[in-house]
Amino acid sequence: MALAIPKEAYSGKIYEVQLGTGPKAVTIGGANALPFLGFEGVFPHKPAIALEVTDTSPDDWPETVRKAIGDAGKSPAQWAKLCQSAGADIVALRLIGTHPDQQNKSPEEAAKVAAEVASAVDIPLIVLGSGHAEKDSQVLQAVAAAVRGKNCAIGKAMEENYKTVAAAAMANDHKLIAMSQLDVNLAKQLNILLTQMGFAKERIIMDPMSSALGYGLEYTYSVMERIRQAALLQNDPMMQTPIVCDIGMNVWKVKETMAPEAEVSEWGSLEDRAVAWEVITASGMLAAGADMLIMRHPGAAAKTKELISELM
Amino acid sequence: MALSGVEIFKYLPKTNCKKCGHPTCLAFAMKLAAKQASLDACPDASEEAKKILGEAAAPPIRAVTIGTGDKAVKIGDEICLFRHEKKFFNPTVFAVSIKDTEAGEAAAKKIEAVKSSEIDRVGQKLRVEAIAVVEESGDPAKFASLVKQVVDSAPGVPLILVSKNPAAIEAGIAHCADKKPLIYAATNDNAEAMAKIAKEKKASLAVAADGLDAVTALSEKVKGLGVEDIVLDPGARKAKDMIEQYTIIRRAAIKKNFKPLGYPIISFAADGNPMTEAARASIAVMKYASIVVLSNIEKWKMLALLSLRQNIYTDPQVPMQVAQNIYKIGEANENSPLMITTNFSLSYFIVRGEVENSKVPSWLAVMDNEGLSVLTAWAAGKFTASRIAQFITESGVEKNIKHRELIIPGYVAILSGALEEKLPGWKITVGPREANGLPSFLKGRA
Ligand code: B12
Numbered sequence A: 001m002a003l004a005i006p007k008e009a010y011s012g013k014i015y016e017v018q019l020g021t022g023p024k025a026v027t028i029g030g031a032n033a034l035p036f037l038g039f040e041g042v043f044p045h046k047p048a049i050a051l052e053v054t055d056t057s058p059d060d061w062p063e064t065v066r067k068a069i070g071d072a073g074k075s076p077a078q079w080a081k082l083c084q085s086a087g088a089d090i091v092a093l094r095l096i097g098t099h100p101d102q103q104n105k106s107p108e109e110a111a112k113v114a115a116e117v118a119s120a121v122d123i124p125l126i127v128l129g130s131g132h133a134e135k136d137s138q139v140l141q142a143v144a145a146a147v148r149g150k151n152c153a154i155g156k157a158m159e160e161n162y163k164t165v166a167a168a169a170m171a172n173d174h175k176l177i178a179m180s181q182l183d184v185n186l187a188k189q190l191n192i193l194l195t196q197m198g199f200a201k202e203r204i205i206m207d208p209m210s211s212a213l214g215y216g217l218e219y220t221y222s223v224m225e226r227i228r229q230a231a232l233l234q235n236d237p238m239m240q241t242p243i244v245c246d247i248g249m250n251v252w253k254v255k256e257t258m259a260p261e262a263e264v265s266e267w268g269s270l271e272d273r274a275v276a277w278e279v280i281t282a283s284g285m286l287a288a289g290a291d292m293l294i295m296r297h298p299g300a301a302a303k304t305k306e307l308i309s310e311l312m
Numbered sequence B: 001m002a003l004s005g006v007e008i009f010k011y012l013p014k015t016n017c018k019k020c021g022h023p024t025c026l027a028f029a030m031k032l033a034a035k036q037a038s039l040d041a042c043p044d045a046s047e048e049a050k051k052i053l054g055e056a057a058a059p060p061i062r063a064v065t066i067g068t069g070d071k072a073v074k075i076g077d078e079i080c081l082f083r084h085e086k087k088f089f090n091p092t093v094f095a096v097s098i099k100d101t102e103a104g105e106a107a108a109k110k111i112e113a114v115k116s117s118e119i120d121r122v123g124q125k126l127r128v129e130a131i132a133v134v135e136e137s138g139d140p141a142k143f144a145s146l147v148k149q150v151v152d153s154a155p156g157v158p159l160i161l162v163s164k165n166p167a168a169i170e171a172g173i174a175h176c177a178d179k180k181p182l183i184y185a186a187t188n189d190n191a192e193a194m195a196k197i198a199k200e201k202k203a204s205l206a207v208a209a210d211g212l213d214a215v216t217a218l219s220e221k222v223k224g225l226g227v228e229d230i231v232l233d234p235g236a237r238k239a240k241d242m243i244e245q246y247t248i249i250r251r252a253a254i255k256k257n258f259k260p261l262g263y264p265i266i267s268f269a270a271d272g273n274p275m276t277e278a279a280r281a282s283i284a285v286m287k288y289a290s291i292v293v294l295s296n297i298e299k300w301k302m303l304a305l306l307s308l309r310q311n312i313y314t315d316p317q318v319p320m321q322v323a324q325n326i327y328k329i330g331e332a333n334e335n336s337p338l339m340i341t342t343n344f345s346l347s348y349f350i351v352r353g354e355v356e357n358s359k360v361p362s363w364l365a366v367m368d369n370e371g372l373s374v375l376t377a378w379a380a381g382k383f384t385a386s387r388i389a390q391f392i393t394e395s396g397v398e399k400n401i402k403h404r405e406l407i408i409p410g411y412v413a414i415l416s417g418a419l420e421e422k423l424p425g426w427k428i429t430v431g432p433r434e435a436n437g438l439p440s441f442l443k444g445r446a
């Protein structure tokens, strides 16, 4: 019996979204087949890797990742430079210091940091709020204006604040990261709401909400697989936005990235284990369809880039 | 592909003799189609009927068992391409390779590593299941002696015998003849000899070829030689080829019922760099490999890969959960602290592990929240003050303890006021947010 390669008949395609300007601009998306199936589709762009920088020094991050960042962590601009020289495609600035439970920094302070980071590097920028829906509305408005012209991705727009966040991105010509909570229908719903207010769907990057290896990864994995199938096989235009997975913040809070070997000898070397935790989480998200990853450890990011090259 | 009742009927004797316990052959055929009867019940069924119906009823991917006894592993028998369609059933088997050129000390170390590889994760025991003994020396005797070393020092661990030389396999299998090893591999050059050994020893046989067409042809050839339990290696050694080849194999088997590829897949992820090997192996686990052979099994690497496998192979319809109960941890007594969490396995085992770490004997109240985590259950309106109060009151925990203090997860601190109202006489204490804060929290109170 001869094998007839069973190919899928795809009708949809992921939108291509460009971030940044000039020679270091990055485009994601464009796939017209399920992840990495080169025998039946084209993948014009590699999944991109963003390294995360925060507006406060990362004192509460686990030692393994803090060590890899070193003194650069004290200055967001220095830190961003480190990310660029470590090979990141993109810098993701998270304004965690603006959270009311953290340092409650003002939108103006946040805007200043964002502008500093933007001018420190020539790779594209993602700017994220602290995740506090209300505060993010104000912070991201100020920030979006401060980095105008840089073609950034601003986020995250959530059900509670999408109007103001999307308006800020729209007014300043940025792309938008829209996050929903691990649910195919909610993801679609948010994209619909955004388009209804006039935000072009081709400028949205969808965050289905990430989780770490061993801590709910399978939920994100399956939600993403379903989103990708709806986009490509059912040609659902509301599901055809590229996907970003914000994994660093989930990975670097689990015990596997912190517990010293002396405490859990059966888990082996902390350094390798912690980096592997981020790499394997990344691998899971890539296999499920991620177009962009936000990571924390430069070494893990480099390893993930290697995996991406092996996959393309 | 499953046959309909009418199609099955064509192959039955059509005598309506009722010996099968059904009024007519057609009625029996309908039961067969619904998988509520077995063809064995018809004494007059022809050999042809048995063959055709047997093949049609066979699962799209054949189940293959490697090894014997309680450590034997079953692979294959999958029915879908995406876990959300139903679930993935038989988890990828991890094997470490040991070469006969590294026999002696190095081999002994790896065997030890396999034996001590078991970890406990979310209530499941996970480990490296198999050992691949690899002939590299060109010397069948040397290979055989390594097989013997492995059999003797890791009794019961399923074996994969790796050599293209039938003489080496013959020599090696002598030491594990009744243990149902997997032979790797039949190739175009040695298929007859390998098939003969596999048949004689009732071993399963991997077919290794370069590419999908070649592996299809070889699988058919080996089947034609009478081997039933086949495992496929289409040659992928890099992540991209793994995803592509394995996806095509899985699709052909499940969607097209293409029999020559209806077998489990064996994958070799080895790389000189252990992190690269881990990343590549992770792709194989997610994308349909039933066996992944690694060159080394560092503890950190296996923790990550076993966790990934557990994630991918859990049932997407039913979260892993534990029974609602008041669990006693250590020698808890009437003065020991009482904590509450939900019955999501992950939450329970993390919290339990940290309480055990603290060495403070405690009571852990585990409330049925349909297997949702604390925050998810709270967001879903299932971990509410009134439901918690009702659970605590009805649980009978008041008989176990003298005090009336309940420690709640830090993330749901917001519940404390309402809980004190609903549980009169109780003091509600807000614990740390993350479970890993529990040891110092509990010790600080003691
Ligand atoms: C996977 C997941 C799901 C899965 C369910 C998984 C499951 N079985 O529970 C699904 C997809 C079904 C889901 C659904 C929803 N989810 Co959900 N989900 C998650 C996710 C990503 C991980 C949850 C998880 O597994 N955590 C791991 C376990 C171990 O955590 P845990 O039980 O809380 O235990 C920790 C601590 O609480 C503590 N702890 C536990 N017990 C105890 C006891 C004591 C005494 C102490 C001291 C400490 C302690 O220790 C543990 C580890 O440190 C989280 C986000 C995140 N990263 O946490 C969101 C999250 C919990 N979900 C959220 C929401 C809103 C929802 C939905 C309402 C959204 C929706 N789609 O409609 C639904 C509700 C469910 C429903 N309607 O049925 C929110 C909750 C927000 C909030 N604070 O209210 C979260 C936080 C996401 C977010 N940031 O918005 N979710």
Ligand code: SF4
Residues within 6 Å of the ligand: B012, B013, B014, B015, B016, B017, B018, B019, B020, B021, B022, B023, B024, B025, B026, B028, B041, B042, B043, B044, B045
């Ligand atoms: S035993 Fe066989 S031949 Fe007789 S009625 Fe049943 S199916 Fe028909």
